[in-house]
Amino acid sequence: MSTQKKFHCACTGLALETAQSHSAAQDITLFASCFSPFAQRVWTAMEYLGIPYQYCRNLLAWINSSYHLTLDEVDMRKRSDLLEISPKGLVPALKLNDHTPVRGLHESTVILEFLEELACQSNGLSLLPKDPYARALVRLQCDHINQIIVPSFYRFLQLAQDESAQVTAAQDFRQALETLIGLLERAENDALCEGDTEMGEPTGLGLWNNCGAMNLTDVMVAPYLFRATNVLKYYRAFQLPEGVKFKAWTTRLLEHPAFKVTCSTEQLYLDSYERYAFNRPNISQVGNAINSGKPLP
Numbered sequence: 002m003s004t005q006k007k008f009h010c011a012c013t014g015l016a017l018e019t020a021q022s023h024s025a026a027q028d029i030t031l032f033a034s035c036f037s038p039f040a041q042r043v044w045t046a047m048e049y050l051g052i053p054y055q056y057c058r059n060l061l062a063w064i065n066s067s068y069h070l071t072l073d074e075v076d077m078r079k080r081s082d083l084l085e086i087s088p089k090g091l092v093p094a095l096k097l098n099d100h101t102p103v104r105g106l107h108e109s110t111v112i113l114e115f116l117e118e119l120a121c122q123s124n125g126l127s128l129l130p131k132d133p134y135a136r137a138l139v140r141l142q143c144d145h146i147n148q149i150i151v152p153s154f155y156r157f158l159q160l161a162q163d164e165s166a167q168v169t170a171a172q173d174f175r176q177a178l179e180t181l182i183g184l185l186e187r188a189e190n191d192a193l194c195e196g197d198t199e200m201g202e203p204t205g206l207g208l209w210n211n212c213g214a215m216n217l218t219d220v221m222v223a224p225y226l227f228r229a230t231n232v233l234k235y236y237r238a239f240q241l242p243e244g245v246k247f248k249a250w251t252t253r254l255l256e257h258p259a260f261k262v263t264c265s266t267e268q269l270y271l272d273s274y275e276r277y278a279f280n281r282p283n284i285s286q287v288g289n290a291i292n293s294g295k296p297l298p
């Protein structure tokens with residue numbers, strides 16, 4: 002039976018420590034919400050790429066939620082700040098403070114490409130390989146994550162309310178992950194065939210390669226793999242695929258310091274996703290899109 006869980010307005014655990022250590026003003030402000038997987042992508046990339054930022058948690062996202070936050074509970078100044086830079090009121094968003102008038106960016110995938118280019122110019126760190134073909138293969142993986150894995154994650158959690166729907170949705174989500182594994186293996190084979198290596202290691206494979214560095218695929222998918230290990234496990238008894246390579250990759254990914262420091266404690270996710278798991282009305286723009294069969298915002 003469903004019980005209304007705590008509504009979290011702030012991160013917990015390591016994520017809280019990271020947010021607190023990024024409370025001072027910087028040229029870039031990151032607008033996020035404590036449980037948002039889209040925001041966690043950007044947050045992880047900023048940590049990995051060593052880009053200075055101020056973390057700003059924001060509550061506008063939930064003003065229309067079934068939790069009926071009162072306006073008093075919303076920091077009005079931060080709210081209008083967010084709308085200036087993210088017209089749909091979605092997080093993540095970046096505010097670029099070193100420009101007048103203010104500049105902003107929204108959409109996690111666009112922000113990630115921006116941060117990638119910024120880091121390349123400032124400190125040489127990168128989420129993409131240099132070789133154009135290897136880059137394209139990473140983008141194919143990212144496209145699959147956004148087009149297939151993310152919607153199937155939400156369908157599984159929200160729409161699969163009875164047992165038979167849950168079996169089918171679990172198969173769909175598992176298949177979406179298997180397809181990603183296929184894309185990673187293809188990149189691996191191509192890189193090895195082409196001899197596209199750096200210091201003897203194939204490039205463009207991110208943490209899929211056990212000596213690799215974090216890449217764009219890793220950052221895009223990590224929040225969903227993570228939520229599969231807690232939220233989907235708890236609400237849908239889901240287990241990630243068993244393959245040895247896949248397991249090793251997810252361990253490297255979820256244990257990576259740049260990801261770990263953006264993670265709250267498990268309870269926050271279980272509480273925050275309860276409303277999705279019981280498909281309460283008007284949870285969020287994502288929730289409404291899934292229910293109406295429309296593309297995600």
Ligand SMILES: N[C@@H](CCC(=O)N[C@@H](CS)C(=O)NCC(=O)O)C(=O)O
Nearest residue numbers: 037062091092108109285286287298
């Ligand atoms: N396509 C957007 C999606 C962002 C998104 O849906 N963010 C959620 C948090 S996970 C949000 O802000 N929801 C607020 C709402 O639905 O009102 C992206 O990739 O950044």
